[in-house]
Amino acid sequence: MNQASLDQELQQLENAYNFILDFLMRYSLQLIGAIVIFLIGLLVASKVSNLVAKQLKKHNIDITLTQFTSNLIRITIIIMVAVICLGKLGISVTPMVAAIGAASLGAGLALQGMLSNYAAGITIIVTRPFVVGNTIEIKGVAGVVDEIKLGQTILTNEEGEQISIPNKHIVGEILHNSFEYKLVETRLNIEYQSDTDQVIAIIEQQLAQSNFVNQQQKPLVGVNAFNSIGIEIGIRYWVPTPQYFEAKYQTNLAVINALHSAGISIPCPVREVHIQH
Structure with missing residues (x-):
């Protein structure tokens, strides 16, 4: 390696060092504030979601609806805190929202089946035509509801077989619920x-x-x-x-x-x- 190349690399390292140092001097307080706010937000999201879950369980709300509601509240709080932190750093979220919207549109067209299952799962969780432990029959398939997920519902039959039904095949169909x-x-x-x-x-x-x-x-x-x-x-x-x-x-x-x-x-x-x- 000749002297010119060595000098060039040292200059690049010095420029990078100066850039990082300048960034820290300018935005150190904002960065520390954003980190503190985000950590507090995570703590608040966890506390609020746990509090909501306890209250729903106290009123004997179905466990599936309880988990869905508490997780939704936690994610919503985290997203709001993340937006506040980005604003603290001077980063505009408007272009990001537009980019996420465009990406979501493309992904939605490519994943229509999966998204329809998720939408149907939310409908099942909110309207609760059945809960875990009920016996249901849909399109000639019957079993005990073992788990309700966003994308699919899991049944078990007398032979111990596990039956996975996509949620879009449940919502809008004739459903027989004989409970246990x-x-x-x-x-x-x-x-x-x-x-x-x-x-x-x-x-x-x-x-x-x-x-x-x-x-x-x-x-x-x-x-x-x-x-x-x-x-x-x-x-x-x-x-x-x-x-x-x-x-x-x-x-x-x-x-x-x-x-x-x-x-x-x-x-x-x-x-x-x-x-x-």
Whole structure:
């Protein structure tokens, strides 16, 4: 390295040093003030969001809405403090807002699906058509609500499978919410000669003895229809969603065993074939 190159690099370092020193001398107080304001703002945002969360929990507000509200308040306060700090340093936020707006427009066009999921998530959180722990069915998919996120809702079924549903497929659709229970509907046929009152009493007794069936919501048993092979008996009862199939299978077994023990036969379809010569 020759002397000229060395002198040039030393001059550049000196210029950088002078620039930094001049900046610190001019804006040191503003910079320190901005840092102090920002740190105080972070502390205030945390305290306010925690206070809001505690008040919402105290009034038994849903945990999803509580978290969303407290996080929104914290982010809003931080943004306001950041704007104040930039103004303290003499930086205008107007061009930044315009640039963010233009970037947001482009990103919005590219991420329409994701943004629609977020918008639907906010709608779900605010309107609360269901909460964590409810049993919902949407477009033929059912399960217990495990978590509600901005972009998607997480369900779990009896097999322990995790089902992720984009929120845009929930808002605006027909939604079934049975809370923590799920309806079981069963039909069976008895012969026309059978004692219908006896059959209904036997089934009601089995439902009353079941540990799965929700007794607070009375099970319904009655004559559902008449068909070519016998009288159709309809059975409707509610069971906890996590034990839906287990409860259904055990109840069906108990009912059929009780009917057989009482001598009640279940007819089966008979088809006659006539052969003509």
